[in-house]
Amino acid sequence: MQNDNSMSQDELVSKIQALTASVRADGNPEELETIKKLIKRNVPFTLRGYFAAYLLRELTKTPARPARKEREPREQRRGQAQQQNSQSTPAAREERKPVQRDRSEAPAQRREQRAIPEDAKTLYINLGKMGHVYARDLIALITADGDISKDDIYQIRLHDKYSFVTMSEPDCLKTIERLQGQTHRNRTIQVNFSNKDRKASAETAQAGEDGQTAGDSVQD
Numbered sequence: 146m147q148n149d150n151s152m153s154q155d156e157l158v159s160k161i162q163a164l165t166a167s168v169r170a171d172g173n174p175e176e177l178e179t180i181k182k183l184i185k186r187n188v189p190f191t192l193r194g195y196f197a198a199y200l201l202r203e204l205t206k207t208p209a210r211p212a213r214k215e216r217e218p219r220e221q222r223r224g225q226a227q228q229q230n231s232q233s234t235p236a237a238r239e240e241r242k243p244v245q246r247d248r249s250e251a252p253a254q255r256r257e258q259r260a261i262p263e264d265a266k267t268l269y270i271n272l273g274k275m276g277h278v279y280a281r282d283l284i285a286l287i288t289a290d291g292d293i294s295k296d297d298i299y300q301i302r303l304h305d306k307y308s309f310v311t312m313s314e315p316d317c318l319k320t321i322e323r324l325q326g327q328t329h330r331n332r333t334i335q336v337n338f339s340n341k342d343r344k345a346s347a348e349t350a351q352a353g354e355d356g357q358t359a360g361d362s363v364q365d
Contacts, residue, residue, distance in 0.1 A: 152205045160205055261299045266317045266342045270324075271335040273306045278330070283308060286329065287320050309339060 152160065171177060188196045272278040280301045287293055293316050300311040312320070320336060327334045337343070 157201070157205065161201065164201075261311055262313070264314065265299055265311050266314045267300075267309050267311045267339040268317050268320060269335075269337055269339045270308050270310060271306070272329060272332065273304050273308055275305045276330060276332060278308070279303065282329075283310060286324060286334075287312075290323065292319060 168177070184193065184196065270283065272283065280303060283301055284295055284298060287298065287310065288295055293312070297316050298310060298312055300309075302309040310320075317338065321338075324334050324336045
């Protein structure tokens with residue numbers, strides 16, 4: 146009876162003919178002769194035909210595929226994972242945790258490294274994110290002539306329609322003188338000290354004038 150792993154009769158005939166041709170063309174007949182004598186000594190004469198048939202059948206068998214392992218239900222797998230996790234030691238669970246970077250340290254370090262001096266001033270520039278202007282664009286504008294470097298810029302705060310740039314007062318004055326009225330992306334640049342710094346400068350100037358007037362009165 147033919148099963149799923151057996152070859153058809155025509156295939157067996159073809160295989161036998163191919164093996165016969167191989168026997169005739171074999172380049173080591175002495176080895177075949179030795180094997181033939183061993184078969185003759187160890188296989189009874191009446192079984193030699195069956196012996197050859199058995200060998201051919203085993204040779205032509207298709208290896209059976211391993212049975213597919215039944216996958217466990219999802220809930221069962223989840224329960225097993227929870228059980229394994231509960232049985233593991235706290236040290237082992239801690240070791241399996243992914244390493245997470247402490248993101249709070251980097252900004253703090255940057256702020257500490259870029260401490261803003263007390264005498265620094267802040268510029269208002271009428272360029273912002275809505276005009277597709279970002280920090281790199283402002284840095285490029287301010288440092289274009291090479292007189293001011295990127296490290297001279299303490300802070301940049303971007304808004305939709307304008308930005309604030311904090312630098313030393315001399316660098317702010319240079320930037321105002323060079324950029325005021327220039328054009329960037331079809332927009333005329335307006336740059337000046339921020340309202341806070343302008344108010345502080347005005348109060349300082351007023352205090353100086355009041356002191357000078359009081360001194361003149363005393364002299365009189």
